[in-house]
Amino acid sequence: MFPTPIQRTSAPVRVIYRIALPVVLLFWLLPMLAILITSIRGNADIIAGNYWGWPTEFKMVENYSEVFNPARSPMLLYLRNSIIITLPSVFFAVFFSAMAGYGLAIHKFKGRILIYAMFIAGNFVPFQILMIPVRTIFSNLDLLDTLLALIIFHTAFQIGFATFFLRNFIADLPMALVESARIEGATELTIFFRVILPLIRPALASLGVLLFTFIWNDFFWALTLVQSDAARPITFGLQALRGQWSISWNLIAAGSVVAAVPSILVFFVLQRQFIQGLTFGGVKG
Template sequence: MFPTPIQQTSRLTQISYKVALPLTILIWLLPLAAIMMTSVRSIADINAGNYWGWPEQWMLIENYTEVFARTNMGRYLLNSVLVTVPVMIFSVGLATMAGFALAKYKFTGRIAIFAVFIGGNFVPFQILMIPVRDLTIQTGLYDTIWALIIFHTAFQTGFCTLFMRNFIVGLPDELFESCRLEGASEWQIFTKIVLPLVRPALAALSVLIFTFIWNDYFWALVLVQSDEVRPITAGISALRGQWLASWQLISAGSIVAALPPVILFFAMQRHFIAGLTLGATKG
């Protein structure tokens, strides 16, 4: 079996694993710890060069209150919600219906359509920057929430369709045939049979898409420019002034921006893990 369980490896491998694992976790968490410590420092502490030491003065409430009072952080958060939630609903909903059709219906061109969905995932989104930006300008969508919603929905639906199709294809065809014999319509089969059976996959995919869109920075810079529609990722970069950077506010804003995906993950953790491991074993 591959990979070999760590308990069945050599003694040297087990020792190396036990040493490397906590060291890797420490290195991975070090930047996050630095940001969290900076978010509670005073500006005098930062100017004095105390980047890694214990804060001389704790400014937890002051910094996190100030980041909302002095900046448009509240608006940035709202913009991210207005973009992320519709994209998550539209892309997952469309992909579930498309995945059901590609998995369980036999029609001409099915393989070609599925190949288009797969091929779209391999297109580097950077090469789309200029044509997508020009298209949004020509259609009047540039610098609007709808520009981000429409683009992200179109771009993420391909990955979502591939994800959902692979789950739905494992459902037994006899189940759907028995429902049709009982007089159920295709829409009833989809809503009453398919959706409940793939609920773990829906939860896992929703968490992934929410995280992808919420953390997007590239398209937030390309398709919008005003504070009224700027998402949280681009908004944090706007907190840095031309001559002076308030790093304590930038760090506090970064922590605030990271909270929604973390909260969603822990809220959906059981369904998320079940969705990722669904179909991994037999019997």
């Protein structure tokens, strides 16, 4: 049913594995390595078409300084906007999804399966078809071109997947814990905050990392709901690094690295919790 561990396979298979793994890893990392190298190239290399060769001059300090040059682009403003958009969106999406998952997993009521199916079905809807309705709704609410619009949308948009994710973890918890708390006189809110949330902490951390990455890297909805620099996130603000007559690929690459750093840091800080969350409930005695 499960793949055979590589240590138990035959010698030829292990040799092929050890050769293929670094090769595949190199091809997978090649675009990222190219961006990192391009971010420290001088503009002369870009003009000469030296995209893949070793840089003839290193301009790391100059390129990254230019990224944060207010005369070229308000990158610090974009970075602040991304933080303001992402952190509340992740918090509210995880919190509301945990409450919804708790209700769907623990409480037995009519229509529970139908509601759960609606959460699942929402994940299969192509998000592009929502563009016009979402823009119309926020326009009628006079929220276009605001940070609040992106916070509200990302919170609502991620709740479907997050509820599906957390409901399964909560359903795997021993029901006896909830029943014991009820016998002791605990309210549903007390059970949720004091019993359920501590038990699913790895799942919450894992979900938080995923949602942070999804929301931080969003470009489509920023393009749909935002028009001015005042509310642009850093992913949408990278286009401001383009030159007037030519594209400064070295600056765009440097800006892309800056935009990717927060997601990478969040993953490495919560790496242990992320892995625990993915394997939580995977083994039962």
